[in-house]
Amino acid sequence: MEMPEATPTDPDGDGVQIDLISGARMEDLASMEKIRLILDGVRDGNIVILEEGLSPDEESKLIEVTMTEISPDEFNGIEIETYPRSETADRSFLDRLMGRESTKKLTVIGPANQIQTLHKDENLISALVSRK
Amino acid sequence: MGLLTGLRDSITRVTERLFSASDPKRIGIYGPPNAGKTTLANRIARDWTGDAIGPESHVPHETRRARRKENVEIERNGRTVTIDIVDTPGVTTKVDYKEFLEHDIDEEDAVRRSREATEGVAEAMHWLREDVDGVIYVLDSTEDPFTQVNTMLIGIIESQDLPVLILANKTDLEDSNIKQIENAFPQHQTIPLSALEGDNMDEVYDKIAEYFG
DSSP: OOOOOOSSOOTTOOSOOEEEEOHHHHHTSOHHHHHHHHHHHHHTTOEEEESSOOOHHHHHHHHHHHHHHOBTTTBOBEEEEEOOOOOGGGSOHHHHHHTOOOOOOOEEEEETTTEEEEEEOSSOEEEEEOOO | OOHHHHHHHHHHHHHHHHHTTTSOEEEEEEOSTTSSHHHHHHHHHHHHHSOOOSOOOSSTTOOOSOEEEEEEEEEETTEEEEEEEEEOOOOOSBOOTHHHHTTTOOHHHHHHHHHHHHHHHHHHHHHHHHTOSEEEEEEETTSOOOOHHHHHHHHHHHHTTOOEEEEEEOTTSTTOOHHHHHHHOTTSOEEEOBTTTTBTHHHHHHHHHHHHO
């Protein structure tokens, strides 16, 4: 699945595209489809905001795939921010046994050379985004 | 994940742990770049085997391949705990070769190092998902621990139900702030140490034996 081109398009390239992806859009995708969707957007210079974030396993794969795509003077990797994970104590014993985990946390991902986190705490993420 | 699949995976994981109890546990040393992971790995290896694991450096990403030291026998209170130590490359979500240029490294070498560093991080993530039985998470206690990489990695480790010890390293430095690390990860035990100076290693070995023995 690809993100549709932003309309109207930005012929001068002086804007920054932000894709806000709903949890509903992500829920039927396989892990690698989610990662591809994120990285394709980020490599185009877009800021990707996920309503419900990724699971820890998907985050681990996102780091791994990002690393394989880094290339000098072309792509330096990603900046990713989420609110700190809520206390694991919130999960019941059964949830832990079954590997169930609440992953619903807003996540912001962008190209490392275009997004800089200014501040982060449990309730607020403040980021500076620059053009390509 | 379906209910039955989840239950089956959980049971498999538990039984694998039970029946492999006689094999040395593979303990991964994880953390961000420049936290002192290799200094710690070398300290442990030298204390118990006489050999080092790999070169230490102030240049980030000096360790660009996971390195394993097998059968490190740690003696605590009359019993011996045998572990394999896996020293891993520092985890990050970005690598810019230009950062190496600041360390008097020429461009060609910087590009090569950055490529090796990215391969190393990918390798470290793979080890974490597939091949370690426990984690020693090393943090530089002079740095802010509330970073995205630390949050994600601790989350990944917790989701795998791996035992984890958090080490607040570099207590020999003036700016060391152990409390800040304890506050960042209150659900885990934090042990202060200086891997460079060898300070508080007795407590580190006690906890390694307790957590991973």
